[in-house]
Structure formats: C-alpha cells, structure tokens
Amino acid sequence: MKEIKIFSPASIANLSCGFDILGLCLNDIGDEIIVRKTKEKGIKILKVTGQKLTLDVNRNVAGVSALALLRETNVDCGFEIEIHKGIKPGSGIGSSAASSAGSVFAINELIGKPYSNKELIKFAMEGEKIASGSAHADNVTAVLLGGFTFVRDGLSFDVFKLNNPIELAFTILHPQIELKTSESRELIPKNVSLEKMITQSANLGAFISGLYTEDYDLISRSIKDVVIEPLRSILIPEFETLKEISLSNNALGFGISGSGPSVFALSKGLINAKKIGDLLKNKYKKTGIPFDIHTSNINEKGIKIITTK
Amino acid sequence: MKEIKIFSPASIANLSCGFDILGLCLNDIGDEIIVRKTKEKGIKILKVTGQKLTLDVNRNVAGVSALALLRETNVDCGFEIEIHKGIKPGSGIGSSAASSAGSVFAINELIGKPYSNKELIKFAMEGEKIASGSAHADNVTAVLLGGFTFVRDGLSFDVFKLNNPIELAFTILHPQIELKTSESRELIPKNVSLEKMITQSANLGAFISGLYTEDYDLISRSIKDVVIEPLRSILIPEFETLKEISLSNNALGFGISGSGPSVFALSKGLINAKKIGDLLKNKYKKTGIPFDIHTSNINEKGIKIITTK
Structure with a gap:
C-alpha cells in the first residue's frame, strides 16, 4: 500500500x-x-x-x-x-x-x-x-x-x-461565532460543591447504565449538566431557546458539544433528529448569525478507509 | 398470611x-x-x-x-x-x-x-x-x-x-469503635476541586461500566475514592495498614463501608475474600480493639422470606 x-x-x-x-x-x-x-x-x-x-x-x-x-x-x-x-x-x-x-x-x-x-x-x-x-x-x-x-x-x-444503543441520533447546530477552547476553559469553575458533584456523577453513572441497558428514559433523565453548562451556555446565543425547542419536541437531551459553540440535541431515531434540526434551523435563521446544522446517528466504527492504492 | x-x-x-x-x-x-x-x-x-x-x-x-x-x-x-x-x-x-x-x-x-x-x-x-x-x-x-x-x-x-458480576465477594471488618454517621458526615468537604470531581466521577462511570462488562480489572482500577476516604479514613484505626494488606493480597479494592467504621475489601471469589479476612483478623487482633469479620458474596435478591403462617 x-x-x-x-x-x-x-x-x-x-x-x-x-x-x-x-x-x-x-x-x-x-x-x-x-x-x-x-x-x-x-x-x-x-x-x-x-x-x-x-x-x-x-x-x-x-x-x-x-x-x-x-x-x-x-x-x-x-x-x-x-x-x-x-x-x-x-x-x-x-x-x-x-x-x-x-x-x-x-x-x-x-x-x-x-x-x-x-x-x-x-x-x-x-x-x-x-x-x-x-x-x-x-x-x-x-x-x-x-x-x-x-x-x-x-x-x-x-x-x-x-455500549451504543443504535437508535440514538444527534442534531448538531454550529453557530459560527468565535469561541476558542482556551477562552471557554477559563469559564469553568475551579471548585464544585459536594452536592453538585454528587448530582453530576450520579447523572454520569446513570447515563452509562442507560447506555448498557439501552434504557432511553434513563438516558434522557441523566444527560444533564449542573456544573459546566450553566456557566458556558451564556456564551452561546439563544442556548436556552434551542434547548427548550429540542426538549419540547421529544429530544432526550440537549447540551454543549465539547467547549462549544456547537450545541447538540440527542434523539431517539434519525427522523426525530432531523425534525429537531428543521425546528432549530427555522429559529436560528432569525438571529442573523451564520450557522450549520448536521444530523448523525452513532458512528460505531470511527475512522473509515475510503480507498487504498 | x-x-x-x-x-x-x-x-x-x-x-x-x-x-x-x-x-x-x-x-x-x-x-x-x-x-x-x-x-x-x-x-x-x-x-x-x-x-x-x-x-x-x-x-x-x-x-x-x-x-x-x-x-x-x-x-x-x-x-x-x-x-x-x-x-x-x-x-x-x-x-x-x-x-x-x-x-x-x-x-x-x-x-x-x-x-x-x-x-x-x-x-x-x-x-x-x-x-x-x-x-x-x-x-x-x-x-x-x-x-x-x-x-x-x-x-x-x-x-x-x-449488573452483578457473580464472582465478586466482600470481606468486611467492623472495628467496634463509636463513630456516628452524623459525626462522620461533618468530616466531608463542602467543596471539591473540579479536577477531583472529574477523577471521582470518571472512576464511578468506569466502575459502572466494569459491572456491566464484568471486567474485573476495570472494576479494580476504578473502585477508588479521592474525595471522602482521605478525610474519613483517619477516624478508622489502622485503615492504611488494612488497605495495604488487602491490596497486596489480590483484593480488587478496599474502602470505607458507608460512613464507617466498617471497612471492606472487594475480591474475585469468596475464597480470596476469606483469605483476606484471615489476614485482616490476624493483624487487627494486635490493636486490642474488639472487631467482627464477615465475608459475603453478592445478595442479588435482597430481603428473603424465611417462613410464613
């Protein structure tokens, strides 16, 4: 080769x-x-x-x-x-x-x-x-x-x-604003209350459990962030509106992708993910901020070979 | 009835x-x-x-x-x-x-x-x-x-x-010292550094994953406590010695049971748990503190009915 x-x-x-x-x-x-x-x-x-x-x-x-x-x-x-x-x-x-x-x-x-x-x-x-x-x-x-x-x-x-519950699908909205990882990192807290630590780690553990048992309700109840999202989401225009639209249209969860500015909605089924994509698109058009929308199911394989010579 | x-x-x-x-x-x-x-x-x-x-x-x-x-x-x-x-x-x-x-x-x-x-x-x-x-x-x-x-x-x-990996077994040592839950609670920190939160919750998530995949090595790597144990373990006489004996004799993990004073060693197999029980017993006799030792596998059912009339 x-x-x-x-x-x-x-x-x-x-x-x-x-x-x-x-x-x-x-x-x-x-x-x-x-x-x-x-x-x-x-x-x-x-x-x-x-x-x-x-x-x-x-x-x-x-x-x-x-x-x-x-x-x-x-x-x-x-x-x-x-x-x-x-x-x-x-x-x-x-x-x-x-x-x-x-x-x-x-x-x-x-x-x-x-x-x-x-x-x-x-x-x-x-x-x-x-x-x-x-x-x-x-x-x-x-x-x-x-x-x-x-x-x-x-x-x-x-x-x-x-484990990968195959029905999970993602909608990603990327608002084209500049938000460097290093800047976004400055917003994260140095300390967390024990209470929040327990809530956050209970959600993480429950999410992992939900992935293994393919319990979509449990996945939905646990894909939450009480530590980072409240601080970082203020940098993302219309974050709360997008979240509300997604969650009231059958999204299992909604959050910041990495350190942002992209946001994601998690849905059961690619059809739901695409529907949420359309709703978010219609809403975001009004902001005047350029953006991209992607929908995707889980890529279980990772990197793929296209051709070899 | x-x-x-x-x-x-x-x-x-x-x-x-x-x-x-x-x-x-x-x-x-x-x-x-x-x-x-x-x-x-x-x-x-x-x-x-x-x-x-x-x-x-x-x-x-x-x-x-x-x-x-x-x-x-x-x-x-x-x-x-x-x-x-x-x-x-x-x-x-x-x-x-x-x-x-x-x-x-x-x-x-x-x-x-x-x-x-x-x-x-x-x-x-x-x-x-x-x-x-x-x-x-x-x-x-x-x-x-x-x-x-x-x-x-x-x-x-x-x-x-x-999920319950059936080979897991526990050794419990109860040093008969008074240690009230409310007193032990006073020792826990109000705040945790973000770094420790990440370490602790990564261990929790990995432990849950290890239970589902029955990966005893992963269970062993993740059953750790960087937040509470360092503070509470000082109330338990010989905690570090008991931990060292357990971990150097094939225990997968060792920690405080609840808010103490009991401690537990986690092993693969009841035979290992009993062997660790004997070693801990021999060591703890020397402290002069009265204590109990129990060994147990996982009780998957919980409460059991003995008789009904």
Missing part, C-alpha cells in the same frame, strides 16, 4: 454529564485525509483544502501527531499528507481531533498496522495539545475507537468503548 | 467511588424480623433482641417506616413486630436500613403486596431519616432491590439495580 484515503469523523465531547470523560463519534461530518509514502523521510503537508490552516508540520495538528508517531517508530520512508477539512476549526465538534487522529491512523495503515487504534491515541493527543493548550483524550478516543467512549484516565490512556 | 419471618440483610453504601450513590446488598449478615397481624390497629414493637434498641415505634426505625407505610395505606388491622438484630447499630453496614426496610417489606407481604419493593423505598427512608438525621436512599435501595444498586436521585426515588 502506497497511498490511503480516509474519512476522519467529527465527534462530541463531554455530552453534558461527562466533562473531560465522555466522547461520541459522529457519521457523515468529517475530514478526508490522503497520505502517501515518500522516499524522502519525514512528514510533509502538501495542501489543506476547505479551511485555511498552516502547512507547517510543527504547527498543523495532523503534522504534530504524525511526527510523534515517527519518533517512536522505525520506518524507512516518509509521508506526504493532503487534508480536505469538512469540519470547521473552533466549532466544538472535534476538528483538531479528526485531523490529528486521522493522520496517524493513515500512517499506521501504510506501515502494516504496528499499533492498535487505542495505541494511536497517545500520538493523536500530541496534536490535541497544540490545538487546545492541554491534552484531552475525549475527542481523539471517540474518533479512533468509534461510538460512545469513556476516558477513565487520559494520562495513562485508560480509555474504552461503551 | 398472619405472620411472616424475614431476613433483612446488611449492605455497603458508597463503595469508594459512589458517595451517596452506590449500594451493595450482602448475604448472611442481617436482622431477622417477625411481623404479625393484630386486630388492634397501629404498630407495636414487642421486642428487640441482639441489641439494646428502643421499643418506641416513633423512635425505632422499623416502627417509623412501618407507620409511614400505614399512613398511606388502608388496612383494617395492625401489626406487631419482633426484631432480632444481627447487625450492630453504628457499624456502617446498614443496620438502620435493614430494620426500616425489613418492617415495611414484611407488612407489604402481609397485606397482599400493594407495593413493589422499589415503592417501599420511600417508607424505609422515613426510618433512615430518624437514624442519620438526613435521608439517604443508598442502603435501603440495596436492601430492597438486592445486588449492586444505584441512586440517581434519592428525592424522586430514581433508583435502579446494576
């Missing part, structure tokens, strides 16, 4: 009750990445389309993660990368994770898969560090493992897949 | 990572309660053996929960209760929960089961309120539902059973 083209998907981190812990891999929305073996050693980023991003391998997240992999791996060739961004940077649906996980996934395939997808997480996180200032494994884990994922401890890469 | 004799088991609350959330129902250790229908209406506690406890129905937890049930239920008879305490009050393994849940379970059987076991929780919690000053549903839920139980929200009785 000399060349591989992959689809590296968007993802939702946090999912209301699982700050820095939960991740979910989406379908249809993502980056396409082509990687080719080259005689010359090292990494080159040939082009980035779809978004204006640097070609500097030491500053582009796909380059940074690829270099991290090469530092630990004996290969007698180099790689050139083309990135077609389908995800807007700063949208809150894992743009940097898709690129940093995508490049190392592609290289791993080209060199005969010495690493499992789980083992690739540590390289992908090097890219994430560049993007957000601190390394969080939630998005890259979702992209590399697929489905709902759990980060027990990001530092020791103690991460795993959860 | 005029008379029923039941076994109402001990339970472990909190289980390290699930403060006020997790519960576990034990086998073999518990109270025996006999309840008889009487012509005279109301509740009478005829006798309590095994421990010195009040016969006053308004102050004995079994009376308080029974009265709560009768207030909501039309019955044309009364009930007399005999309690044979097998659990020492103040031990931290759900003494009050066994009695308060036991009396309402027995009465419910005698009147033709108008309530599910889950519906009995709210009555049992009235007894718990008397015992600890505030109502926590973790122990009564474990006693009434059996197995590992989860309290998402005690106020709305949003509680459920988790």
Whole structure:
C-alpha cells in the first residue's frame, strides 16, 4: 500500500454529564485525509483544502501527531499528507481531533498496522495539545475507537468503548461565532460543591447504565449538566431557546458539544433528529448569525478507509 | 398470611467511588424480623433482641417506616413486630436500613403486596431519616432491590439495580469503635476541586461500566475514592495498614463501608475474600480493639422470606 484515503469523523465531547470523560463519534461530518509514502523521510503537508490552516508540520495538528508517531517508530520512508477539512476549526465538534487522529491512523495503515487504534491515541493527543493548550483524550478516543467512549484516565490512556444503543441520533447546530477552547476553559469553575458533584456523577453513572441497558428514559433523565453548562451556555446565543425547542419536541437531551459553540440535541431515531434540526434551523435563521446544522446517528466504527492504492 | 419471618440483610453504601450513590446488598449478615397481624390497629414493637434498641415505634426505625407505610395505606388491622438484630447499630453496614426496610417489606407481604419493593423505598427512608438525621436512599435501595444498586436521585426515588458480576465477594471488618454517621458526615468537604470531581466521577462511570462488562480489572482500577476516604479514613484505626494488606493480597479494592467504621475489601471469589479476612483478623487482633469479620458474596435478591403462617 502506497497511498490511503480516509474519512476522519467529527465527534462530541463531554455530552453534558461527562466533562473531560465522555466522547461520541459522529457519521457523515468529517475530514478526508490522503497520505502517501515518500522516499524522502519525514512528514510533509502538501495542501489543506476547505479551511485555511498552516502547512507547517510543527504547527498543523495532523503534522504534530504524525511526527510523534515517527519518533517512536522505525520506518524507512516518509509521508506526504493532503487534508480536505469538512469540519470547521473552533466549532466544538472535534476538528483538531479528526485531523490529528486521522493522520496517524493513515500512517499506521501504510506501515502494516504496528499499533492498535487505542495505541494511536497517545500520538493523536500530541496534536490535541497544540490545538487546545492541554491534552484531552475525549475527542481523539471517540474518533479512533468509534461510538460512545469513556476516558477513565487520559494520562495513562485508560480509555474504552461503551455500549451504543443504535437508535440514538444527534442534531448538531454550529453557530459560527468565535469561541476558542482556551477562552471557554477559563469559564469553568475551579471548585464544585459536594452536592453538585454528587448530582453530576450520579447523572454520569446513570447515563452509562442507560447506555448498557439501552434504557432511553434513563438516558434522557441523566444527560444533564449542573456544573459546566450553566456557566458556558451564556456564551452561546439563544442556548436556552434551542434547548427548550429540542426538549419540547421529544429530544432526550440537549447540551454543549465539547467547549462549544456547537450545541447538540440527542434523539431517539434519525427522523426525530432531523425534525429537531428543521425546528432549530427555522429559529436560528432569525438571529442573523451564520450557522450549520448536521444530523448523525452513532458512528460505531470511527475512522473509515475510503480507498487504498 | 398472619405472620411472616424475614431476613433483612446488611449492605455497603458508597463503595469508594459512589458517595451517596452506590449500594451493595450482602448475604448472611442481617436482622431477622417477625411481623404479625393484630386486630388492634397501629404498630407495636414487642421486642428487640441482639441489641439494646428502643421499643418506641416513633423512635425505632422499623416502627417509623412501618407507620409511614400505614399512613398511606388502608388496612383494617395492625401489626406487631419482633426484631432480632444481627447487625450492630453504628457499624456502617446498614443496620438502620435493614430494620426500616425489613418492617415495611414484611407488612407489604402481609397485606397482599400493594407495593413493589422499589415503592417501599420511600417508607424505609422515613426510618433512615430518624437514624442519620438526613435521608439517604443508598442502603435501603440495596436492601430492597438486592445486588449492586444505584441512586440517581434519592428525592424522586430514581433508583435502579446494576449488573452483578457473580464472582465478586466482600470481606468486611467492623472495628467496634463509636463513630456516628452524623459525626462522620461533618468530616466531608463542602467543596471539591473540579479536577477531583472529574477523577471521582470518571472512576464511578468506569466502575459502572466494569459491572456491566464484568471486567474485573476495570472494576479494580476504578473502585477508588479521592474525595471522602482521605478525610474519613483517619477516624478508622489502622485503615492504611488494612488497605495495604488487602491490596497486596489480590483484593480488587478496599474502602470505607458507608460512613464507617466498617471497612471492606472487594475480591474475585469468596475464597480470596476469606483469605483476606484471615489476614485482616490476624493483624487487627494486635490493636486490642474488639472487631467482627464477615465475608459475603453478592445478595442479588435482597430481603428473603424465611417462613410464613
């Protein structure tokens, strides 16, 4: 294999009750990445389309993660990368994770898969560090493992897949306002009352249980955030209105995707998710803020290979 | 049915990572309660053996929960209760929960089961309120539902059973020192750092996942407490030594049972639990503090009927 083209998907981190812990891999929305073996050693980023991003391998997240992999791996060739961004940077649906996980996934395939997808997480996180200032494994884990994922401890890469109730579907609205992860992080509290900690962790535990027992009512009762959302949601225009529309139209839950500004509604069935998408679209048009709407079911597989040569 | 004799088991609350959330129902250790229908209406506690406890129905937890049930239920008879305490009050393994849940379970059987076991929780919690000053549903839920139980929200009785990996077994050491729940509660922090909240809730979520996937390694990695145990364990003589002995002898985890002073070791297999029991016994003898040791596997059923007449 000399060349591989992959689809590296968007993802939702946090999912209301699982700050820095939960991740979910989406379908249809993502980056396409082509990687080719080259005689010359090292990494080159040939082009980035779809978004204006640097070609500097030491500053582009796909380059940074690829270099991290090469530092630990004996290969007698180099790689050139083309990135077609389908995800807007700063949208809150894992743009940097898709690129940093995508490049190392592609290289791993080209060199005969010495690493499992789980083992690739540590390289992908090097890219994430560049993007957000601190390394969080939630998005890259979702992209590399697929489905709902759990980060027990990001530092020791103690991460795993959860069960995926197949009827769950997501509506994502991305208001195109600038909201940097680092800025959004400044809003989070340093301390939490014990009472809120108990409420939040009870919801997380109940959500996990709901995923395993495929209890959609329990999932709905527990996908809530009493710690971060009340503080961060004020940065997102019309957050409460969108939430109200979603929850009064059969959404199981509604929250901030990652550190925002994207928001998500969780529904049972793609038809419900699309209906909520239409309602949110009609409402958001009136704000004058440019936005994107996506609907997606669960991507259980994660990154997919499109073609190989 | 005029008379029923039941076994109402001990339970472990909190289980390290699930403060006020997790519960576990034990086998073999518990109270025996006999309840008889009487012509005279109301509740009478005829006798309590095994421990010195009040016969006053308004102050004995079994009376308080029974009265709560009768207030909501039309019955044309009364009930007399005999309690044979097998659990020492103040031990931290759900003494009050066994009695308060036991009396309402027995009465419910005698009147033709108008309530599910889950519906009995709210009555049992009235007894718990008397015992600890505030109502926590973790122990009564474990006693009434059996197995590992989860309290998402005690106020709305949003509680459920988790999966029970059958090989799990517990060693409980009860140092007979006085340690009231209300006093032990004073030691818990009002606020928790966000970092600790994330660690603690990641462990809770991972533990729940481990129960469903029966992943004993994951259960072991996640049954940890970075919030409460560091503060409360100082009240329990030799806590760190007991923990070290347990963990270096194949225990999956070790922690405080409820608000203490009992401690528990979690093992894979009753043989391991008994071996740890012997080691802890030999060590604790040297302290001069009187103590009890119990070993138990998971009681999946909860309260059991012994005889009926």
